[in-house]
Amino acid sequence: MSNSYSEAEMPRDDAEGKKGGESSPESPTPGLLALDFDGVICDSVYEGFLSAWKVYGQLWPPPSPPPPGLAETFRRLRPVIETGWEFVILLRLLQEGVPEEEITARFQEEWCPRILERYGLDAADIGKRLDRVRDERITTDLGGWLANQRFYPGVADRLCQLLQQGFPLFILTTKEARFARKLLEQHGVPFPPSQVLGKEQEQPKTVLLRHLGERYRLSGREIWFVEDRLKTLQRVLEAGKEGLYGDMSIRLFLADWGYNTPADREAARQNPEIQVLSLSQFGQDFSAWRVERCKPRSKNSRN
Numbered sequence: 001m002s003n004s005y006s007e008a009e010m011p012r013d014d015a016e017g018k019k020g021g022e023s024s025p026e027s028p029t030p031g032l033l034a035l036d037f038d039g040v041i042c043d044s045v046y047e048g049f050l051s052a053w054k055v056y057g058q059l060w061p062p063p064s065p066p067p068p069g070l071a072e073t074f075r076r077l078r079p080v081i082e083t084g085w086e087f088v089i090l091l092r093l094l095q096e097g098v099p100e101e102e103i104t105a106r107f108q109e110e111w112c113p114r115i116l117e118r119y120g121l122d123a124a125d126i127g128k129r130l131d132r133v134r135d136e137r138i139t140t141d142l143g144g145w146l147a148n149q150r151f152y153p154g155v156a157d158r159l160c161q162l163l164q165q166g167f168p169l170f171i172l173t174t175k176e177a178r179f180a181r182k183l184l185e186q187h188g189v190p191f192p193p194s195q196v197l198g199k200e201q202e203q204p205k206t207v208l209l210r211h212l213g214e215r216y217r218l219s220g221r222e223i224w225f226v227e228d229r230l231k232t233l234q235r236v237l238e239a240g241k242e243g244l245y246g247d248m249s250i251r252l253f254l255a256d257w258g259y260n261t262p263a264d265r266e267a268a269r270q271n272p273e274i275q276v277l278s279l280s281q282f283g284q285d286f287s288a289w290r291v292e293r294c295k296p297r298s299k300n301s302r303n
């Protein structure tokens, strides 16, 4: 596709132009759309499971085939995961027989640090092992690697449409950007590589969103952010309330087709600053997203 935009062609808002939030609800179109990757664009849970199981076999040898049923339990618990290395910790907890309810309740806060400490593991090292496993698989069996991951129905077409229109589109992911780029390429989505921001940025999504706003001078236009992890959206809200975004306005959407639980979706529905978005809405024009609320308030607008 020849008319996808480059960074140099990015639409830039006039710094003297509209102030944050003025683009809605009359013209419900974002100035920039930021998307999470896993659980929004791509269902990669099985690939994550298989790669993590290989790393598990390295850390707790000998390697063996995964026990029956483990993949299904892993998928159920996928919503607790924020970053790829945690897949391996989740597998360890399941193999140790820690109950699912316990993992759901205290995975990030308690179990991850506890397992790292107990076995003298390093999160960065586990992450590198996972990336190595993926690289090896891509080299030796690209077809198999791709077959274990799928794009959600209609998503590739919608991304292509937006890129064709020259719409400012970014991906924020906790995985290495090169893996997301590879998947986009294989699914025929001509996503500009520089607009896929991954783990290598070494910044949380809260900060990446601010950088996007600053870099593209979106002082008067809204960023819309679609993410499937409720806690990540809650962090953006908190950061907004602490003033991270100044007058920049961000609308938050929880992708209900991704890795979240009914309780997450219910909590999002109860939060006037987060909108639950369906896959069907995502595939339609922005006017179908029915946005009439949910921007992180800046420090100055708290009252």
Ligand SMILES: [Mg+2]
Pocket: 036, 037, 038, 039, 040, 227, 228, 229, 258, 259
């Ligand atoms: Mg996600």
